[in-house]
Amino acid sequence: MKSSNTKNKRPTLQDVADLVGVTKMTVSRFLRNPDQVSVPLQTKIADALENLGYIPNRAPDILSKSKSHAIGVLLPSLTNQVFAEVIRGIESILEPAGYQTMLAHYGYSKEAEESRIATLLSYGVDGLIISESYHTERVRKMLSVAGIPVIEIMDSVSPPIEQAIGIDNQAAAYAMTEFMIQRGRQKIVYFAARMDQRTLFKIKGYESAMLDNGLTPLCLKTNSASSFTLGAKFLKDALQQQPDTDGIFCTNDDLAIGALYACQKAGIKVPQDIGIAGFHGHDISRAMVPLLATVVTPREEMGRLAAEHLLSRLQGNPVSQRVINLPFQLEAGESI
Amino acid sequence: MKSSNTKNKRPTLQDVADLVGVTKMTVSRFLRNPDQVSVPLQTKIADALENLGYIPNRAPDILSKSKSHAIGVLLPSLTNQVFAEVIRGIESILEPAGYQTMLAHYGYSKEAEESRIATLLSYGVDGLIISESYHTERVRKMLSVAGIPVIEIMDSVSPPIEQAIGIDNQAAAYAMTEFMIQRGRQKIVYFAARMDQRTLFKIKGYESAMLDNGLTPLCLKTNSASSFTLGAKFLKDALQQQPDTDGIFCTNDDLAIGALYACQKAGIKVPQDIGIAGFHGHDISRAMVPLLATVVTPREEMGRLAAEHLLSRLQGNPVSQRVINLPFQLEAGESI
DNA sequence: CCATGTTTTGTTACACGTAACATTATCATA
DNA sequence: TATGATAATGTTACGTGTAACAAAACATGG
The missing domain is CATH 3.40.50.2300 (Response regulator)
Structure with missing residues (x-):
């Protein structure tokens, strides 16, 4: 029967045990398997736990086990x-x-x-x-x-x-690029942001597909995070660098949607003038008008x-x- | 000099101390303030820490302090x-x-x-x-x-x-509803999902604004989560229940965007035929075409x-x- | 070279829940 | 009632880092 909890710290098993008049081991047993404890004690312990608002403490477990x-x-x-x-x-x-x-x-x-x-x-x-x-x-x-x-x-x-x-991000990007090429796109630009490992793989896939089809890859890159507005900015850049761009493949849906909205605002028809594809297949890409072409990933x-x-x-x-x-x-x- | 770590458990302060030939207290001091330890020991301890790949353990702290x-x-x-x-x-x-x-x-x-x-x-x-x-x-x-x-x-x-x-969600909903009414909307329907506390407050705000302006509130509700598709479904329901609906105020942007896309698909002009407003002001609402009316919250x-x-x-x-x-x-x- | 002060290192105890072992209570049966 | 078996409860020790106190090592001045 150690000292009871005088400071108003949160109650420990010992506090519960003191209240019931048993050792904390008995209370511990009740918590893990109530049947290990005699029936009269079961209710007493349950009451005490409720009364004190006992909350277990994981620290000892982390420490010892x-x-x-x-x-x-x-x-x-x-x-x-x-x-x-x-x-x-x-x-x-x-x-x-x-x-x-x-x-x-x-x-x-x-x-x-x-x-x-x-x-x-x-x-x-x-x-x-x-x-x-x-x-x-x-x-x-x-x-x-x-x-x-x-x-x-x-x-x-x-x-x-x-x-x-x-x-396989590279294979996925390769497949979508090929798909766009099959649809007749020739001057496809890749929009990349946040140049992490995965983005680099995707760029590799895109570039291989372009080269394998005798086309010239063009990739717009930035280290900043992707966003709708970045997609719009990239669209402007792309049209400046390559005015006859007829396809845009984006490293994610955000950029694609941003680019698509920017097209709508600029009077560029999608997909008639420019085809746009995203990556991931978020809900919105499947609800918007027009539906966004995308690589659906099992996130x-x-x-x-x-x-x-x-x-x-x-x-x-x-x-x-x-x-x-x-x-x-x-x-x-x-x-x- | 307790038993050194035989099992390949992750190293403790004791393991580091053993390697250096001091007590773990000395190593502990070094970690908190290197100057508390003699200069020659400083490098030795630092080496040992690096060598063993020591990672501190928060459990004792949680336990004792x-x-x-x-x-x-x-x-x-x-x-x-x-x-x-x-x-x-x-x-x-x-x-x-x-x-x-x-x-x-x-x-x-x-x-x-x-x-x-x-x-x-x-x-x-x-x-x-x-x-x-x-x-x-x-x-x-x-x-x-x-x-x-x-x-x-x-x-x-x-x-x-x-x-x-x-x-103040209620005030925010009231304000947006009033705003729509000022713009000439009369038959505004509220789209509500996930009926939590905040949604209830918003509905209250919407209803008060409608009633204060002598209009009849109509609220579509569901307990399920909001989504673009739910917004589309709600639009259908709203037009069925009140064919001359001229305004839609949604409990969040997702519903609003879903409803807006559904309008576009159905040939309903926004905002000419129906005005739509959302809640929160996510990035997309500020990039899309048309820009979504919304209550911008400082999340x-x-x-x-x-x-x-x-x-x-x-x-x-x-x-x-x-x-x-x-x-x-x-x-x-x-x-x- | 001693006395005193300062710096450096060591020792002990603690936080809390539970495994492992020890003890006591209870019960059924001979 | 005594005996052994089983059920119920108690005791001890442990894990890890650090506060608090204790001791040792070192430095300085007379």
């Missing part, structure tokens, strides 16, 4: 809708399994990635879902030392640390799969498949 | 762009201040809210930012027992638990302010202002 029941998720950005949907997929699996998600983002900066991973690890996360396929040596070291399962998402090409789940499923495989690994199963390559889908819409 | 340096953020949904922007605002303040964000969402369910708050508290978060203005008794009890600062965001009307930062600033006030409270300052009412802004666009 290194089990936090939390999963770290590290993404480049939280505002990008792509990642919002990935998160939804992840949580749809983790939450029912009793895992808390610890979200962090690094704004596409390698240094920030290092520090975010260190932070997540310092909270004792049981597993990590990270994005991007390139990581610094320090990040790799931290991950190896931490000894927890790690899954990389978004891209399925680079050799994974342990396991990767994503799509939510990617999150789900990553979470499922992570849980499986946490249950002790080995990596079943080092690289899981998810299919993408071309959607013609009405804009090419 | 109840300081996790983590802030819990509880939102109804993560996919809704409104909340994505609130999160961005929050993180823009918390991250530089050295706080980790623990994100959770409850899908608009009261039971889920209870359990998510308990989970966040079980991780020892130092403070909480929650949404919605109504909370169950159990939630209130948990928050009071936890003894950490709590800030409610989104709505600025209901009496806050401690401190609320948001907008990111709301997040920033919430985080700033929370930090101030964590530094021991008292609540400076129980309710902070942020201004909204009517944007006429080209759709009303």
